Amino acid sequence: MTFAASLGFSGTLSRADEPAKLTDGLRPLALQPLPLGSIKPAGWLQKQLRIQANGLSGHLDEFWPDLKDSAWIGGNREGWERGPYWLDGVVPLGYLLDDAKLKEKVKRWMDYILEHQHDDGWLGPRRSKEERERPQMDPWPLFVLFKAVLQYEEATKDERVLPAIQKCLKRIEKLLDEKPLDSWGKSRAADFVWCIHRLYDRTGDKALLDLAAKVHRQGYDWSKHFENFPFTDKTTGKDGQISHGVNTGMALKQPGVWFRQSKNPGNRDAVFTAFKMLDKYHGQATGMFSCDEHLAGRNPSQGTELCTVVETMFSLEVLLSILGDPELADRLERITFNALPATFKPDMCAHQYDQQCNQVVCKLADERVYVDNGPDSNLFGLEPNYGCCTANMHQGWPKFTSHLWMRTPDDGLAVISYAPCTVNTHVRGKPVRIEVRTDYPFDESARITIHTKEKIRFPIYLRFPEGTKFMSERLGPGEKPVGHEHFQGKWDVRDRAWEDGVTMTLKFDWLIKVRRGYHDSVAIERGPLVYALKVGTDWKLIKGKPPFADWEVYPTTPWNYALRLDLEHPDKSVTFTKRAVSDRPFSPEGAPVQAKVKGRRVPEWKIVKNAAGPLPESPVASKEPDEELTLIPYGCTSLRVTEFPLLKSP
């Protein structure tokens, strides 16, 4: 399904919530994100954001010196990326929850930053005295700041924001002529281009496109990089910026962002080449790629950094709006519902730097498997390994929430993910409220209710999720199938007149899928959830005072199993049971779904270098007795095996 041709562009300042427009300088967005605040979380997602606000996200600024005494608000501590990182997640968190305390905190930061703009336009502190190794004016942290303030403007309509950014851009442009982008700014230039494009969409100021072109030219060419992808195995770290995991996650958006301006289809294609290359050489069962700190191959004992998880999610959200390809939403869901929650302590009071797909112990480790991450990288703590994730992790859930639905060019709405929410927007100039009531992805049904003052005709684009056999719809009495497997990766449009109170009930018939991985291993998926072995855990406090402390996690039950699976008919080997979704769904005790499968221990598979040792090549033989194993969603586990050896049939 391609979207209808778009409307003309007015050239004047537009509201952030107007339909996507055709500009003569940029390719129109395939899907227009709704301004922050239009989509509010509901159900389990609302509880999850509340857990986040009660955890590190809502309290970090009260005690973490790099925020508490940040140079961004006049203090004497870090004045580089950490303040903007935190804001980039806490701005949407505060407004999505409508949390007065968080909004007040955000306002204090924004007021300080906007009121202390330098005369030459620079925003925020220049280099502080302790940061001699950094350039006096580093544009990189401003890329992050712009992302945060653009969201703030959407939520508050604060009239200071856009002029402040425009003034700052003039200063940066001058700086780029004196000193072209290098280091992080060069690798992450696409985030800056994206911000400039956002401003262009609002103002129509052509000079912005010249600046975007200059930034793009000075940035690293990731399109070319992915087309001639050099890293086909675990890297060594010696390639610096270009094998760096977070840079790679952020770079995924680059070919797509530039496609809007270049209009070169090769850029669009490079997006899909990039995912293909990463899956092939570094892919993990969660839809992420390994990076600990650099790309680390397919071995499920390698780590994946939390910053890379949230940045890859954001890249996918940006790419969805530019390209509108629903396959990107499949990956976004897979990462969000699996890799994101798993790497936090269930109360979100501690996080890891690196998570592992096969994570059988989390401890301070002198001997380790990572490319070059430190001994504390897989601990759950305040700032294990390095504090970047501590500052940057907050954007994951909130930005996912604010991208659950987007506007289509024909002034309809598209469902990016069926997670529970309420959408408040205008369609065809009339107010519309949409409620999505569901336990998705823990449940295979979703009820979508439309509220309008009068009957309005507009299209709703339904996504047909990956791994679904049938999708059925019930509008009144009686159910009808609305899609089946060949809808995979496509939109299924419902263009009709909607009356107040109409409820569309969707049911997804999910396939049980076996994904083959490293050493021909097997991972079980059903719908957007990946399932992993539930390993008993013993949490050992090693530093700090709870709740914001550092923990090691030791296994209390065996983990070295091979699975007995009928690969042709996995439903004959795996059975699923559901229960009510608890207040803390992403925890081992709260897991809303369980799977049972048979397996046998593989005694020679042991811990090596404080991680699950070399994964036996499948299929493996075992003389041990059959056992019934319990798998739970990956996102509910703290210790787990996800990519298992396949048991040789007797």
Ligand SMILES: [Zn+2]
């Ligand atoms: Zn990080």
